[in-house]
Amino acid sequence: MNTNATHQEATGGATPGWWTEAVIYQIYPRSFADADGDGVGDLPGITARLDHLADLGVDAIWLSPFYPSPQADAGYDVADYRGVEPLFGTLSDADRLIAEAKARGLRVIVDLVPNHTSSAHVWFTEALAAAPGSAARQRYVFRDGRGPDGAEPPNDWQSVFGGPAWSRVTEPDGRPGQWYLHLFDSAQPDLNWDNPEVRAEFVDVLRFWLDRGVDGFRVDVAHGLIKQADLADWQEPQEILSGQEVDKPRPPMWDQDGVHDIYRQWRQVLDSYGSSAEDGRILVAEAWVEPAERLARYVRPDEMHQAFNFEYLLAAWTAPAQYAVITRSLEATDAVGAPTTWVLSNHDVVRHASRLGLPIGTPRPNGIGIGDPQPDAAVGLRRARAATLLMLALPGSAYLYQGEELGLPEHTTLPDEVRQDPTFRRTGGAHRGRDGCRVPIPWEADAPSYGFGPTDASWLPQPPSWAEYALDRQRGVPGSTYELYRGALRLRREHGLGRGTLRWQESPDTVLSFTNGGLTVLTNFGPDPVPLPAGAQVVQASAPLDDAGRVPTDATVWYR
Numbered sequence: 209m210n211t212n213a214t215h216q217e218a219t220g221g222a223t224p225g226w227w228t229e230a231v232i233y234q235i236y237p238r239s240f241a242d243a244d245g246d247g248v249g250d251l252p253g254i255t256a257r258l259d260h261l262a263d264l265g266v267d268a269i270w271l272s273p274f275y276p277s278p279q280a281d282a283g284y285d286v287a288d289y290r291g292v293e294p295l296f297g298t299l300s301d302a303d304r305l306i307a308e309a310k311a312r313g314l315r316v317i318v319d320l321v322p323n324h325t326s327s328a329h330v331w332f333t334e335a336l337a338a339a340p341g342s343a344a345r346q347r348y349v350f351r352d353g354r355g356p357d358g359a360e361p362p363n364d365w366q367s368v369f370g371g372p373a374w375s376r377v378t379e380p381d382g383r384p385g386q387w388y389l390h391l392f393d394s395a396q397p398d399l400n401w402d403n404p405e406v407r408a409e410f411v412d413v414l415r416f417w418l419d420r421g422v423d424g425f426r427v428d429v430a431h432g433l434i435k436q437a438d439l440a441d442w443q444e445p446q447e448i449l450s451g452q453e454v455d456k457p458r459p460p461m462w463d464q465d466g467v468h469d470i471y472r473q474w475r476q477v478l479d480s481y482g483s484s485a486e487d488g489r490i491l492v493a494e495a496w497v498e499p500a501e502r503l504a505r506y507v508r509p510d511e512m513h514q515a516f517n518f519e520y521l522l523a524a525w526t527a528p529a530q531y532a533v534i535t536r537s538l539e540a541t542d543a544v545g546a547p548t549t550w551v552l553s554n555h556d557v558v559r560h561a562s563r564l565g566l567p568i569g570t571p572r573p574n575g576i577g578i579g580d581p582q583p584d585a586a587v588g589l590r591r592a593r594a595a596t597l598l599m600l601a602l603p604g605s606a607y608l609y610q611g612e613e614l615g616l617p618e619h620t621t622l623p624d625e626v627r628q629d630p631t632f633r634r635t636g637g638a639h640r641g642r643d644g645c646r647v648p649i650p651w652e653a654d655a656p657s658y659g660f661g662p663t664d665a666s667w668l669p670q671p672p673s674w675a676e677y678a679l680d681r682q683r684g685v686p687g688s689t690y691e692l693y694r695g696a697l698r699l700r701r702e703h704g705l706g707r708g709t710l711r712w713q714e715s716p717d718t719v720l721s722f723t724n725g726g727l728t729v730l731t732n733f734g735p736d737p738v739p740l741p742a743g744a745q746v747v748q749a750s751a752p753l754d755d756a757g758r759v760p761t762d763a764t765v766w767y768r
């Protein structure tokens with residue numbers, strides 16, 4: 209394959225800092241560990257399991273939202289940005305979790321949800337009780353409806369979760385009234401970021417958590433805060449991904465240039481708490497923005513530190529597709545002097561151990577359920593291990609999602625009646641939604657709820673096959689997925705791969721090969737086994753080599 213592009217400086221002109229090469233582990237609090245046995249994970253549960261993460265060898269944890277919330281979108285509907293949802297614990301539990309993580313050398317990133325509040329937030333309650341045009345309404349995006357009696361939504365935007373992006377309110381006098389915008393569920397009204405009061409509030413929220421010692425924020429829907437001023441109609445289907453060519457018009461609700469002013473202001477706030485390589489506080493953009501050049505704008509030197517690389521997550525499992533996305537990603541972030549990031553799974557997508565078990569080229573499904581084409585579990589796990597080993601050898605920062613270190617698949621046969629993702633309901637079941645990647649994870653094969661908690665309770669049912677994935681079945685077992693991750697993380701650190709330099713090697717169309725940090729990395733995507741050079745010393749492999757010492761199909765090796 210044409211591998212002319214040699215990537216020389218993986219971290220470009222970025223000030224090296226802990227985040228430029230960090231491996232960051234995402235904890236989804238509902239599903240990580242349940243200390244009180246109510247079937248929903250909690251902060252004390254996480255604290256009790258921190259040794260697992262230290263032992264695994266990650267550098268930081270990112271906690272999905274644990275704030276007071278009616279849980280209409282599993283906590284991404286925040287009713288109070290300065291507290292802890294009682295389901296998950298108390299503010300003291302959060303303080304203790306932060307302190308215990310730090311004591312183990314783990315940095316802590318929390319989730320910030322600025323695009324919308326919960327409809328249970330006091331601001332929204334006040335907005336509903338107030339008159340059209342009032343200061344309380346101007347914190348959100350309220351508009352009169354179209355049509356003679358205002359009975360039509362103000363524009364044609366659709367919610368990312370399905371259905372219209374507007375809901376009509378009943379005014380305090382009982383009459384049908386204005387409409388409010390919600391790009392997600394109707395329980396998640398969008399804030400009006402043109403309002404200085406909204407901006408001031410979030411600066412204060414940043415300070416609240418920085419004062420409690422957090423090392424950074426993952427910023428939810430970072431590309432959505434500013435809407436095109438005229439709220440123009442958009443006749444295209446709604447997708448969270450802006451997905452446009454660099455010179456094509458962008459959807460009026462995504463990736464508007466005005467968002468960058470907000471992040472410049474936040475950067476100053478964070479830097480006032482520490483900006484050195486060791487004590488820098490970071491902002492991570494969850495911005496579904498393509499192409500990579502547009503995404504790179506979020507990580508210019510005076511804005512955020514990192515942005516999730518969803519183009520990488522979405523790339524097909526072929527050598528040309530992986531080569532193209534890796535090259536493009538490194539070039540785009542180097543151009544602005546930021547670290548590249550890599551991610552294969554999170555709480556919004558089908559776990560990669562299942563996604564990669566679907567036929568190559570299958571469009572990304574939004575959940576998999578009974579009656580849907582099922583992934584090939586063996587192929588999926590094999591490719592997932594190969595993909596992870598490839599990812600962990602790339603320069604930059606990598607994100608892991610809880611359970612992937614166990615090779616955990618998606619729950620692909622959840623009964624529809626237990627589904628909780630609003631996407632399922634709002635699309636009338638057309639999209640199964642994200643519950644399948646959010647099922648509580650297995651720790652002990654023979655314990656109730658596989659050790660998720662002290663009881664059998666689990667807010668989503670765990671499949672009976674999950675005993676074999678439990679941590680206690682894998683720890684200390686050579687070749688297990690857990691030991692593969694643990695070994696790879698140790699070698700990644702020893703060889704400085706995260707801050708290294710990637711150089712492609714010439715290879716056939718079905719193979720990717722590059723050097724970094726004194727190691728050569730080779731992934732075989734093709735049907736035939738690939739021989740290694742004479743004398744190659746394999747230090748890590750996602751699958752056993754064949755009897756002739758060759759790299760089999762869908763496998764990655766690191767060798768000296």
Ligand code: NOJ
Nearest residue numbers: 281284392428429555556
């Ligand atoms: C992105 C989050 O990752 C997702 O889980 C959530 O539903 C939406 N943003 C809305 O907050």
